[in-house]
Amino acid sequence: MIANVNRNTKVRRDPFDTLDFIPWNEVREQQVQAANEPILLDDPDAQAELLFSKMFPNRNA
Template identity: 45%
Template structure:
């Protein structure tokens, strides 16, 4: 657990690392006249489009405490397919 805090691993972190490389390549080749703002690493991650739409949404609060706990567990640890 302590090592994970120092050096996180997993698919999300791999995607973020790939996004950093892709944004660097995109910034090297971007037309500064057409796009003055540099690309960010999250702009090159496909799952970020889903997260981008939900950032402005408020928290999901359920009436039942058990249902709320189940929702939190499913969001943090999605079932493997």
């Protein structure tokens, strides 16, 4: 597919699939919903560290 030629491999490592271009597909909708679920940890310190690592990825560099 021509979309894979223009794909930024640093942002999206996996190649595009046909399901990526069919928005009404149930499998794709489930993948998007699963990706949008929040990550909640039991340990508040671990939760804070996760948030900081996503907001400021180079803060320890």
